[in-house]
Amino acid sequence: MICALASSVCFGAASVLQAMGARATTPGTGGGVDIALMWRVLRQWRYLAGLCADGLGFVLQIVALRTLPIYVVGAALAASLAVTAVIASRVLRVRLSRVEWTAVGVVCAGLALLALASGKEGHEEGPGWLPWALLASAFGVLLLGVVGGRLPAKPRALVLGLGAGFGFGVVEVAVRLIDGIDLADPVWYALLVGGGAAFVLLTSALQRGSVTTATAGAVLGETVGPAIIGVVWLGDTTREGLGWLAVTGFAIAVAGSLTLARFGEPPETEGRPTETGPATTAGSEGAGAGGAGTGSAPGPASGPGHDHGTGPDRGQDGS
Numbered sequence: 001m002i003c004a005l006a007s008s009v010c011f012g013a014a015s016v017l018q019a020m021g022a023r024a025t026t027p028g029t030g031g032g033v034d035i036a037l038m039w040r041v042l043r044q045w046r047y048l049a050g051l052c053a054d055g056l057g058f059v060l061q062i063v064a065l066r067t068l069p070i071y072v073v074g075a076a077l078a079a080s081l082a083v084t085a086v087i088a089s090r091v092l093r094v095r096l097s098r099v100e101w102t103a104v105g106v107v108c109a110g111l112a113l114l115a116l117a118s119g120k121e122g123h124e125e126g127p128g129w130l131p132w133a134l135l136a137s138a139f140g141v142l143l144l145g146v147v148g149g150r151l152p153a154k155p156r157a158l159v160l161g162l163g164a165g166f167g168f169g170v171v172e173v174a175v176r177l178i179d180g181i182d183l184a185d186p187v188w189y190a191l192l193v194g195g196g197a198a199f200v201l202l203t204s205a206l207q208r209g210s211v212t213t214a215t216a217g218a219v220l221g222e223t224v225g226p227a228i229i230g231v232v233w234l235g236d237t238t239r240e241g242l243g244w245l246a247v248t249g250f251a252i253a254v255a256g257s258l259t260l261a262r263f264g265e266p267p268e269t270e271g272r273p274t275e276t277g278p279a280t281t282a283g284s285e286g287a288g289a290g291g292a293g294t295g296s297a298p299g300p301a302s303g304p305g306h307d308h309g310t311g312p313d314r315g316q317d318g319s
Contacts, residue, residue: 001115004064004076010057012083015264017050018203065121065175069237070230072118074172074223075111075250078257081215082107085263099259106256113249117242122235130233131177134170135186138194141167145201157209158217160201165221167198172226176234206264215264219257223250 042048064073082104088094096104141163148159174191182188205214227250230236238246 001064001068001072001076003060004068004073005079005111007057007060007064007073008076008080009083010053010060011077012080013087014050014053014057015080015084016087017046017053018206020044020046061172062175065172068121069118070172070176070234071223071227071236071246071250072114074169074227075114075253077168078219078223078254079107079111081219081257081260081263085260088263094263103256103259107253107260110249110251110253110256113245114253115249117238117246117249119237119239122230122237124233124235125179126177126229126233130173130229131186131190134174134177134190135193137166138170138190138197141170141194141197141201145197145204148201149204153209154213157205157211157213160205160209161214161217162221163217164198164202164205164214165218165223166225167194167196167201168218168222169226170194171198172222173229173234176230211264212262216258216261218264219254219261223254 061073061077064076085094085096085100085104089096144159144163144166148156148163150156151159171191171194174187174194177187178185178191202214202218205211205218227236
């Protein structure tokens with residue numbers, strides 16, 4: 001459980017660094033998934049630092065997945081949004097509403113319930129078709145990215161976010177199925193394709209769509225499906241008589257994370273380069289209607305928790 005929580009901390013910090021790098025990168029043309037975006041963001045030191053934090057988090061995630069049920073690790077990873085929210089409130093001076101501080105507490109309570117109710121990691125290999133289904137799902141994530149990139153702004157953010165979540169979910173299950181290095185094993189290719197596709201889709205979603213919508217989709221995609229697979233086919237269990245407590249804890253942790261979905265991205269702290277002109281600064285007069293990828297920095301968002309215009313959810317795409 002310590003490794004799962006430490007992984008969550010790494011991913012929570014990485015999301016701040018990566019999103020700052022993605023937002024500081026010149027957007028490409030069009031509104032779809034931008035493969036070349038990955039090359040451009042790699043020139044941003046914040047994004048590279050985020051990748052290093054992701055790398056450490058992934059190592060800790062592997063250790064956790066080999067010792068804990070998938071549903072516990074999945075909920076812990078979703079809780080990285082609570083970590084990001086706390087970092088944003090302390091380091092980036094983002095103001096959290098009472099609801100959001102409550103959500104942080106709810107996430108912690110849900111994880112505590114999961115820790116009390118979780119059983120041992122399952123040791124079943126699952127049906128023979130499962131590795132091939134994972135590989136097909138990984139390529140399906142790529143296809144989902146192609147289709148989602150052609151959608152209008154609002155559904156595009158959700159589809160790309162869900163696709164990224166599915167990709168990360170493929171990685172979670174693949175880690176459990178890996179048994180030594182075997183290049184003939186489709187699980188390895190599922191892990192590589194699913195993980196790579198997830199990074200591309202999530203980076204595109206963060207730069208081009210509503211961060212809140214994209215992050216919520218990613219949380220749902222990477223938690224629910226892998227948890228079901230772990231229980232149904234891989235033998236993950238709960239402590240005797242505490243199945244209801246595990247389900248409750250899982251639901252509470254994920255629900256709290258969804259409440260904090262706007263913290264999939266930090267506030268904009270510097271000018272953002274554009275294709276057509278100089279970057280504008282966050283909070284500039286008359287910038288509140290700027291859409292994603294246009295180079296204008298939206299002004300303060302309305303509603304609870306967004307009254308200072310410093311929060312990550314800046315109302316992109318009208319979300």
